[in-house]
Amino acid sequence: xxxxxxxxxxxxxxxxxxxxxxxxxxxxxxxxxxxxxxxxxxxxxxxxxxxxxxxxxxxxxxxxxxxxxxxxxxxxxxxxxxxxxxxxxxxxxxxxxxxxxxxxxxxxxxxxxxxxxxxxxxxxxxxxxxxxxxxxxxxxxxxxxxxxxxxxxxxxxxxxxxxxxxxxxxxxxxxxxxxxxxxxxxxxxxxxxxxxxxxxxxxxxxxxxxxxxxxxxxxxxxxxxxxxxxxxxxxxxxxxxxxxxxxxxxxxxxxxxxxxxxxxxxxxxxxxxxxxxxxxxxxxxxxxx
Amino acid sequence: xxxxxxxxxxxxxxxxxxxxxxxxxxxxxxxxxxxxxxxxxxxxxxxxxxxxxxxxxxxxxxxxxxxxxxxxxxxxxxxxxxxxxxxxxxxxxxxxxxxxxxxxxxxxxxxxxxxxxxxxxxxxxxxxxxxxxxxxxxxxxxxxxxxxxxxxxxxxxxxxxxxxxxxx
Numbered sequence: 289x290x291x292x293x294x295x296x297x298x299x300x301x302x303x304x305x306x307x308x309x310x311x312x313x314x315x316x317x318x319x320x321x322x323x324x325x326x327x328x329x330x331x332x333x334x335x336x337x338x339x340x341x342x343x344x345x346x347x348x349x350x351x352x353x354x355x356x357x358x359x360x361x362x363x364x365x366x367x368x369x370x371x372x373x374x375x376x377x378x379x380x381x382x383x384x385x386x387x388x389x390x391x392x393x394x395x396x397x398x399x400x401x402x403x404x405x406x407x408x409x410x411x412x413x414x415x416x417x418x419x420x421x422x423x424x425x426x427x428x429x430x431x432x433x434x435x436x437x438x439x440x441x442x443x444x445x446x447x448x449x450x451x452x453x454x455x456x457x458x459x460x461x462x463x464x465x466x467x468x469x470x471x472x473x474x475x476x477x478x479x480x481x482x483x484x485x486x487x488x489x490x491x492x493x494x495x496x497x498x499x500x501x502x503x504x505x506x507x508x509x510x511x512x513x514x515x516x517x518x519x520x521x522x523x524x525x526x527x528x529x530x531x532x533x534x535x536x537x538x539x540x541x542x543x544x545x546x547x548x549x550x551x552x553x554x555x556x557x558x559x560x561x562x563x564x565x566x567x568x569x570x571x572x573x574x575x576x577x
Numbered sequence: 578x579x580x581x582x583x584x585x586x587x588x589x590x591x592x593x594x595x596x597x598x599x600x601x602x603x604x605x606x607x608x609x610x611x612x613x614x615x616x617x618x619x620x621x622x623x624x625x626x627x628x629x630x631x632x633x634x635x636x637x638x639x640x641x642x643x644x645x646x647x648x649x650x651x652x653x654x655x656x657x658x659x660x661x662x663x664x665x666x667x668x669x670x671x672x673x674x675x676x677x678x679x680x681x682x683x684x685x686x687x688x689x690x691x692x693x694x695x696x697x698x699x700x701x702x703x704x705x706x707x708x709x710x711x712x713x714x715x716x717x718x719x720x721x722x723x724x725x726x727x728x729x730x731x732x733x734x735x736x737x738x739x740x741x742x743x744x745x
Contacts, residue, residue, distance in 0.1 A: 289627050289628075290606060290608065290611075291606045292606070293604065293605070293606055294605055294606060295586050295605065296586065296588055296605030296649070296651050298588075298651070298652075298654065318649075318652075321647055321648065321649075321652075322629065322647055325608075325629075325647045325648070325649070326628060326629050326647060328606075329627070329628070329646075330628075338605070340649075340651070340652060342652060343655075366641075389717065390632070390716050390717025390718075391642060391695060391698065391699075391713075391714060391716075391717055392632060392635055392642045392643055392644045392695070392717045393629070393644070393717065395641040395642055395643055396641075396643050396644075396647070396648070477716060478630075478716060478717065
């Protein structure tokens with residue numbers, strides 16, 4: 289099981305990578321490679337050339353800037369999971385990163401790679417969606433900012449253009465009385481999510497829910513807001529009973545594909561239970577914040 | 578062009594493996610695990626599943642564990658790699674290796690090189706891990722023989738030995 293032959297270029301700067309991308313047809317960016325190399329070994333992906341961006345250190349950073357957390361696309365999952373800034377200000381993202389694969393995968397895999405791959409069961413797309421992240425996409429012609437709902441299009445499909453790369457992920461820092469949590473159910477050890485829930489909420493001084501994001505992974509073609517659940521919680525003084533009742537609507541409108549790991553109805557039941565559990569943690573954290 | 582067959586560009590790889598520098602020209606599609614085993618003859622790094630699941634091919638790349646079946650050899654250019662061959666201290670077993678032996682943390686031994694490297698990464702980061710922390714740290718390494726109990730015990734024993742050595 290070895291990849292088909294391809295041309296290999298290691299870019300040492302973003303500018304060089306963009307140049308290489310603009311020149312070659314059928315080129316893929318090689319970031320952490322934890323999905324791409326596997327797909328190439330299986331020959332499900334057979335790009336004519338790869339532009340390796342792993343040496344572009346300018347794309348690896350986590351910093352706070354004007355009320356936002358800015359994350360370079362080449363930041364590894366393990367860095368997200370262990371960063372004091374992310375653990376302190378958006379725990380949801382750290383929790384999601386910490387649940388990806390195993391240590392070796394987290395050491396190598398990158399946030400940009402995970403987002404560009406857009407596996408509907410992946411953890412970071414759902415987490416970024418719940419956190420209202422924006423992505424800075426850059427090509428030789430310039431940069432544009434895209435919100436998550438315009439970025440994720442379908443199964444393994446994004447609005448990223450052929451000659452563009454994800455340069456940066458920007459996450460607005462939630463207000464001080466906020467809490468987030470990431471929950472994931474898998475069939476076995478280190479598996480992709482069967483069902484995942486990313487929940488992020490903010491409370492007003494009076495304790496009312498003034499912002500809420502409940503995003504489901506693994507049950508649709510892309511990260512999907514549980515809009516009925518969100519609607520039932522927004523502006524309310526949320527207690528456990530309300531969380532329970534809102535979570536009963538978390539699967540509204542969903543029709544998850546059955547697979548050998550579970551039927552559609554099982555997955556819907558899992559969504560409801562996991563939403564209740566994850567929302568409970570998020571709201572407890574917000575109240576304690 | 579070679580033998581009438583058009584090859585993709587070859588790339589030069591300069592890499593330090595277990596402290597020793599190597600320089601080779603390789604095809605871009607050569608995986609790091611094949612480079613180590615076939616080009617350098619370091620067959621201690623094993624190929625288990627070849628799909629990135631089992632962790633048998635785990636090596637240290639610039640101080641962090643990676644699966645060498647999911648990395649191109651070309652990507653190790655300019656890096657330092659540590660394999661199981663570079664874990665022992667000259668002729669003396671590393672405390673982790675000794676503890677695996679003492680606690681029967683292996684049976685067939687196929688997963689052991691990867692297990693040792695993952696354990697080493699853990700102990701470099703967390704010199705006194707709990708049982709749960711050990712289990713979590715090796716959850717990317719599959720063992721089909723031992724049931725893991727001996728392995729977990731070995732890693733904790735090695736941690737104790739190493740911290741004693743460190744403070745001595």
